[in-house]
Amino acid sequence: MVMTTHEEKMRTVRFRVGATPHIVVNSEICRNECSVHACVYVCPANLFVPLDDGGILFNYEQCFECGTCYIACNQEGAIRWSYPDGGYGVTFRES
Amino acid sequence: MTTHPANQQFDVIVVGAGPAGSAAALLVARAGLKVLLLERGEYPGAKNVSGAVFYGSAILNELIPNWWEQAPVERPVCRRDIAFMSPTTAVALDFRCAGAGFATAPYNGFTVLRPKFDRWLAAQAEAAGAFVLTSAVVDDVLRENGRIVGVRVRREQGEIYGKVVIACDGVNSFLAKKAGLQREFHPHELSLGVKEVLGLDPAIIQDRFHLTDNDGIAYEYLGAITEDVHGGAFLYTNRDSLSLGVIGQVSSLVERRKRPYELLERFKAHPAVAPLVRGGKLREYSAHLIPESGWAMKPKLYTDGMLVAGDAAGFCLAAGLYLEGMNYAMQSGLAAAETAILACQKGNFSARTLSVYQKNLKQRHVSTDFRAYRHAPSFVNGPRLQNLYPEMVAQGMEQIFRVDGAPKRKILPLAYRMVRQSSIKPGQLLRDVYQVARAYLW
Incomplete structure (x- = not known):
């Protein structure tokens, strides 16, 4: 099976989910000051969900820790991020 | 210098156990110094993704003779293809080398799987005497009297002191920023790579890619492959799998x-x-940022008590014909290690002493290569060279090869018509020809 859906792709990745989110989205800024919502498109794990009220919901559990959202975001302060605690987060095995 | 508990005091602290960090720790350990290698992943390589072709075989061979006999390598790269694509056609330049250091020792490059290769390399540093601590995130540098004297690991009593800190913490280097050596990046300076590893029978791989025994091939694709996103794609053969992916400039995505x-x-x-990927079974999906702007995003490389190497220093050469990172990571890690060793011998860790790093980078051909190709990234990673011209080449070949009863056009009028039909202005075309020449020829 060569062609795969995004869900099928994500099922091949191992995550050890920590207790605290390492990325925090200030949805207030997304709602009031951002009309682009670049994070929704660029995130390779598709973790940014646009809400009806114009805000953004973020799931940190299946994050690749790549930093693309932070780089792509054009609103200062909307995304705060650091790395997950040691040993937590994504664990690649084959890449 | 203040004294700290002996168990928390090192000569050198290396942050990040990728190819830069592990090579640095290995060299420092061999010099008989006390070195700590910190890695935030469950094991070295757990967070690391690249294509991955490692073009640093000769470099590593100087450190560990015949390293490929013991390391988890996939296939030596003996064929390289560069393909120009339109949505339906492809024109490829096919390079094959059966000997002369490509298919024979010391080899030119190997495909590797980073979690396995990086783990092995860190183990070599450990065997040489480095202390390796995994599952350890470094949140900040420690300062005393304005100079960096160690790092803060996210845990109880996480202050660890070292005479020199070498930051090899990757493309997002929080450490280089904390130390005030790196600025925030622009979305046009970085590209996102998304990748899959597809399992495939080795016999099928050999037949399908016309490979002898364990030889491997590296394909790189330019043109319409990423639609209108500035970027490209790659496909590499491993032992029993393919590594393939798409790279796109963040701003363009x-x-x-x-x-x-x-x-x-x-x-x-x-x-x-x-037809190349048919029957492949997805084993792992992954993603990583690539510091594609080379010279333009280079941080300040050293300060009092700290050096920066690898992706953290932007040492990734992404310039069309070249897509190399691990070799420069390793070379810069080694140059940083040589600098740290010298500083320890002198007992002086000031920026002035550490400035020898620049000379060491030159000697290892890192800064010289990046300087020589400083014009390439901004232009090559732009829309025309990565997407438009390759696509035009592919379309042009289609028109040359097409036999449909219409009169044959000679190449120049054909090219003229294609340029006229495209969005490119003749002046722009001339400027681009000059830019390519300046980037690659002299």
């Missing part, structure tokens, strides 16, 4: 509102790619 994994699916479905 944002502008075009493209999802990277959808581009990956389109790449696999391209008529020139689909």
